[in-house]
Structure formats: structure tokens, C-alpha cells
Amino acid sequence: QKEVEQDPGPLSVPEGAIVSLNCTYSNSAFQYFMWYRQYSRKGPELLMYTYSSGNKEDGRFTAQVDKSSKYISLFIRDSQPSDSATYLCAMSTGGGNKLTFGTGTQLKVEL
Amino acid sequence: GAVVSQHPSWVICKSGTSVKIECRSLDFQATTMFWYRQFPKQSLMLMATSNEGSKATYEQGVEKDKFLINHASLTLSTLTVTSAHPEDSSFYICSASGQNTEAFFGQGTRLTVV
Numbered sequence: 195q196k197e198v199e200q201d202p203g204p205l206s207v208p209e210g211a212i213v214s215l216n217c218t219y220s221n222s223a224f225q226y227f228m229w230y231r232q233y234s235r236k237g238p239e240l241l242m243y244t245y246s247s248g249n250k251e252d253g254r255f256t257a258q259v260d261k262s263s264k265y266i267s268l269f270i271r272d273s274q275p276s277d278s279a280t281y282l283c284a285m286s287t288g289g290g291n292k293l294t295f296g297t298g299t300q301l302k303v304e305l
Numbered sequence: 306g307a308v309v310s311q312h313p314s315w316v317i318c319k320s321g322t323s324v325k326i327e328c329r330s331l332d333f334q335a336t337t338m339f340w341y342r343q344f345p346k347q348s349l350m351l352m353a354t355s356n357e358g359s360k361a362t363y364e365q366g367v368e369k370d371k372f373l374i375n376h377a378s379l380t381l382s383t384l385t386v387t388s389a390h391p392e393d394s395s396f397y398i399c400s401a402s403g404q405n406t407e408a409f410f411g412q413g414t415r416l417t418v419v
Binding site: 226228230235236237238239240243282284288289290292293295296297298 | 309311336337339347348349351354396398400402403404405406407408409410411412413415
């Protein structure tokens with residue numbers, strides 16, 4: 195069993211839809227949770243960074259962490275074609291520690 | 306967010322030669338830098354972790370004599386692929402983090418060995 199599980203997709207949604215991306219994990223030592231967006235042939239871009247259970251909102255993005263269920267989510271509201279990318283969840287046992295990534299979910303937002 | 310600059314963005318080299326990739330943190334001190342490798346349609350695979358002034362810690366299966374990592378300052382780490390072969394062709398990405406902070410990634414380097 196992988197430490198971090200993420201559905202690779204692809205996920206295709208119409209413009210304006212709410213997108214829900216999810217990861218589950220097995221290592222209860224993970225305390226820091228991140229979501230990255232990666233466009234083709236580019237490095238990952240940090241979208242959200244959280245270290246406590248609950249919700250964190252930033253613009254159209256909301257990150258949700260449920261440590262009791264070992265489950266994290268990223269919601270994208272009013273999705274745009276420019277949101278089409280691969281979204282990677284990542285987690286670590288401490289700030290500055292190495293990250294363990296999910297496989298990434300490929301998202302396509304269509305006009 | 307913080308800026309991490311990786312150079313070059315792409316490189317083509319002949320089999321048997323060595324290639325150096327630089328990773329710089331432009332606006333913060335990176336106490337730890339990570340080097341990843343990514344194959345098409347796959348996630349990032351951690352190769353090694355380096356702390357400034359210390360030897361890098363390599364993940365299992367990564368040849369330390371082939372992938373030389375130097376982290377001589379708080380703003381610069383280098384990865385040298387020695388005696389490169391076609392199977393080393395990949396997308397290499399660095400990330401940098403400060404003390405107890407999130408990690409920021411460079412733009413990546415696409416290496417093609419011919």
C-alpha cells in the first residue's frame with residue numbers, strides 16, 4: 195500500500211464547475227499537507243499549505259484536512275480552463291522535512 | 306510565494322558526458338534542498354535531501370556517485386549527473402525550504418542524453 199493514494203484521473207469538468215480533488219494517507223505522522231499545481235513540463239507550484247484539521251480558504255481554492263480519517267481535499271470553485279493541470283497532494287512529518295507525494299490528478303476544465 | 310530558480314531549463318548532452326543543474330533560492334535562505342526526478346505522467350520521485358554544509362542523504366536505489374549533490378551555501382545547491390546515459394533522460398526538479406517552512410519548487414530541468 196502506498197503511503198499516499200490519489201486518483202490519477204483524468205478528470206474532465208465544464209467551466210464554472212466545482213472541482214473536488216482528494217488524497218488519502220496511511221502514515222499518521224504526517225502533520226503538514228500541501229497541494230501543488232503542475233503544468234506540463236513545469237515545476238510544481240504551491241497552492242495551499244496547511245498543518246491542522248479543518249478548512250483553509252484562499253480565493254477560489256479551499257483545502258480541507260481531516261486527520262482522524264487521514265483524508266485531505268482541495269476544492270476549486272468556478273473552475274476555469276486555465277486550471278487545467280495536474281494537481282499533486284504532498285505531505286510531510288514536519289516543516290522543512292521531505293515531502294511524500296500522491297501520484298497527481300490530471301484535471302481538464304473544458305469551455 | 307518564495308522564488309526558486311533552476312537552471313538550465315533544458316539541456317541536451319552526449320552520452321558519457323556530465324551535466325550540472327543549479328538550484329537557487331532567490332529571496333530566502335534554504336536550509337534544506339531536495340532533488341526529484343519525474344518521468345512522463347508520473348509523480349515526483351525524491352532522489353536526495355541536502356542540508357547546507359552537510360553531505361546529501363540519498364534515497365534507496367539512487368547512486369550517489371552518479372548523482373553528485375553539493376549544497377555549499379544557503380542559497381545554492383547543484384546536482385551533477387556524471388557519465389550520463391540515455392536512461393538518465395528525465396525531468397529533474399529541485400525544491401527548497403527554510404527552517405520549518407513549506408517547500409518551493411524550481412521550474413525543472415529537462416535532460417535529454419543522446
